[in-house]
Amino acid sequence: MKIKNTLSAFFALVLTFISCNSQHKYKGELVRIExxxxxxxxxxxxxxxxxxxxxADSPDAEWGHLMTDEKWQQVFERLDYMKxxxxxxxxxxxxxxxxxxxxxxxxxxxxxxxxxxxxxxxxDYCKENDIKVILGEWGQPYKVHxxxxxxxxxxxxxxxxxxxxxxxxxxxxxxxxxxYTNIDYYNLVNEPNGYWSTVDGNWEEWKEGVLMLDSxxxxxxxxxxxxxxxxxxxxYNNEASPYTGEQWAKEAVLQLSDVLGAYDVHDYPTKDYxxxxxxxxxxxxxxxxxxxxxxxxxxxxxxxxxxYVEENIKRYEADKFASPDSQLSVxxxxxxxxxxxxxxxxxxxxxxxxxxxxxxxxxxxxxxTGDKTQLKKWGMWNILGEELTGDPSEEEIRPWFxxxxxxxxxxxxxxxxxxxxxxxxxGVRIVAAQTKEKELTFTVVNNSSxxxxxxxxxxxxxxxxxxxxxxxxxxxxxxxxDFPVPEKKELRFRENSTLINVPSKSVVLFTTYKY
Numbered sequence: 289m290k291i292k293n294t295l296s297a298f299f300a301l302v303l304t305f306i307s308c309n310s311q312h313k314y315k316g317e318l319v320r321i322e323x324x325x326x327x328x329x330x331x332x333x334x335x336x337x338x339x340x341x342x343x344a345d346s347p348d349a350e351w352g353h354l355m356t357d358e359k360w361q362q363v364f365e366r367l368d369y370m371k372x373x374x375x376x377x378x379x380x381x382x383x384x385x386x387x388x389x390x391x392x393x394x395x396x397x398x399x400x401x402x403x404x405x406x407x408x409x410x411x412d413y414c415k416e417n418d419i420k421v422i423l424g425e426w427g428q429p430y431k432v433h434x435x436x437x438x439x440x441x442x443x444x445x446x447x448x449x450x451x452x453x454x455x456x457x458x459x460x461x462x463x464x465x466x467x468y469t470n471i472d473y474y475n476l477v478n479e480p481n482g483y484w485s486t487v488d489g490n491w492e493e494w495k496e497g498v499l500m501l502d503s504x505x506x507x508x509x510x511x512x513x514x515x516x517x518x519x520x521x522x523x524y525n526n527e528a529s530p531y532t533g534e535q536w537a538k539e540a541v542l543q544l545s546d547v548l549g550a551y552d553v554h555d556y557p558t559k560d561y562x563x564x565x566x567x568x569x570x571x572x573x574x575x576x577x578x579x580x581x582x583x584x585x586x587x588x589x590x591x592x593x594x595x596y597v598e599e600n601i602k603r604y605e606a607d608k609f610a611s612p613d614s615q616l617s618v619x620x621x622x623x624x625x626x627x628x629x630x631x632x633x634x635x636x637x638x639x640x641x642x643x644x645x646x647x648x649x650x651x652x653x654x655x656x657t658g659d660k661t662q663l664k665k666w667g668m669w670n671i672l673g674e675e676l677t678g679d680p681s682e683e684e685i686r687p688w689f690x691x692x693x694x695x696x697x698x699x700x701x702x703x704x705x706x707x708x709x710x711x712x713x714x715g716v717r718i719v720a721a722q723t724k725e726k727e728l729t730f731t732v733v734n735n736s737s738x739x740x741x742x743x744x745x746x747x748x749x750x751x752x753x754x755x756x757x758x759x760x761x762x763x764x765x766x767x768x769x770d771f772p773v774p775e776k777k778e779l780r781f782r783e784n785s786t787l788i789n790v791p792s793k794s795v796v797l798f799t800t801y802k803y
Contacts, residue, residue, distance in 0.1 A: 319710035320745045321720045326704045330585045332641035333373020333701040339651040342383040343658045345406035350658025354675050369771045370693040373701045374420040376643045389442050395454050399461045411468045424475030427486025447497040456504035463513050473517035481521040481536045489529025502547045515549020522554045545582035554590035563735050568633030575638035585640040592645045609677050611654035614665035621687050628691040628795045629735045632719040635705050685770040690759050691795045698729045698799040716740045729799040734790040741789045746781035752800045754779040760794035
């Protein structure tokens with residue numbers, strides 16, 4: 289077992305013991321976990337974006353077949369700890385099954401080629417571990433990604449019947465022939481409201497494509513297995529679009545609720561927007577709107593933090609392997625607090641799943657050119673760090689894995705998110721969830737510069753045995769694999785209320801859930 293700063297951690301352990309066992313000495317607010325007041329009964333759980341390494345998936349890939357069985361196994365072992373409940377697999381037809389166009393202009397597809405084997409490996413893991421999958425496209429290959437393929441005239445748009453047909457054939461093969469019945473949703477276009485997307489904000493083109501894909505699934509008798517998800521938009525306002533980013537989200541609910549199996553949005557807020565708590569309040573309103581019209585699972589399909597800020601721009605410009613599409617805060621301790629904070633706010637706002645962008649630096653390059661100096665650095669590690677950068681330390685687990693993995697592992701999909709009341713301290717937030725069997729997890733984030741204390745109503749939890757994890761600068765226990773280890777394995781709340789102290793810039797998770 290390893291610990292960061294042993295002496296400081298010893299005193300932190302002593303303080304924590306005193307805090308959790310001293311009753312009635314603190315006269316502040318009483319915080320309650322209202323287990324009978326449910327925020328979300330459709331909770332799926334949290335996860336990550338995980339693509340099948342298109343630059344390293346086969347002998348013909350830009351980097352060669354670097355994703356060996358050993359590399360895959362390293363990723364699997366880390367995910368075994370994290371236990372993501374859902375993953376988003378962002379793919380591209382020409383990375384996998386679309387091999388070109390024949391002389392008559394018809395697509396040439398192969399659903400068993402070497403590139404498909406990497407996707408199968410990823411989907412096999414998800415199926416074996418009961419992980420739900422959102423599969424989807426960046427969009428048509430010619431406009432945004434792989435612009436050198438000479439496919440600019442291959443399809444007329446995202447509503448081209450030929451394009452819809454090969455997508456549906458691909459999905460049919462995956463579900464009926466390969467048995468991947470855990471692919472619950474398909475996303476037609478990544479961030480369609482953006483100028484960078486293959487739709488460029490064209491609502492009518494996107495809507496028609498969604499309706500056509502839904503019909504194609506129906507014709508192939510796939511509707512009982514998979515549904516279209518949308519609208520996948522960002523808050524960005526595209527002048528070419530008839531709707532703002534937020535209007536895209538609302539119009540999808542108003543116009544397509546009878547077609548979409550789930551709603552989803554993306555966001556990359558500033559850190560300040562999250563630290564003030566404004567992020568959660570904003571999305572609580574949006575989710576409530578969707579629920580009032582036609583309640584379905586609502587997923588935050590991508591979450592990270594704004595990359596075009598001065599500090600991050602300086603860092604990616606100084607990093608010879610990072611593209612401008614990178615968030616270099618992934619190396620920092622504070623990112624683990626910020627990502628936990630945005631996750632707590634998202635869950636409390638009513639999102640039924642939250643997906644972090646992204647798992648691994650080795651998945652994507654800017655423009656998907658395969659340029660090793662243009663990595664999209666957003667990951668919890670770079671599993672090909674030594675091969676791509678010459679630095680094996682890039683393969684090590686980064687700090688934010690600690691908090692994100694805890695909150696995927698210990699908030700499984702069998703839980704309901706429940707209300708908490710009484711927290712009013714700036715920067716301090718709590719989220720709680722419970723199974724039907726009364727197994728409970730709650731997380732407290734203190735994203736302020738001050739230590740925080742509150743009295744927790746524990747009257748109903750006195751018979752339960754909790755594990756307690758803490759992520760702080762001075763105290764975050766890990767094992768030999770750098771996976772989180774509980775500070776306390778058997779913690780009991782013996783009184784009706786318990787004083788909880790949470791250090792500044794830290795995350796504390798309590799759980800009775802056992803695997």
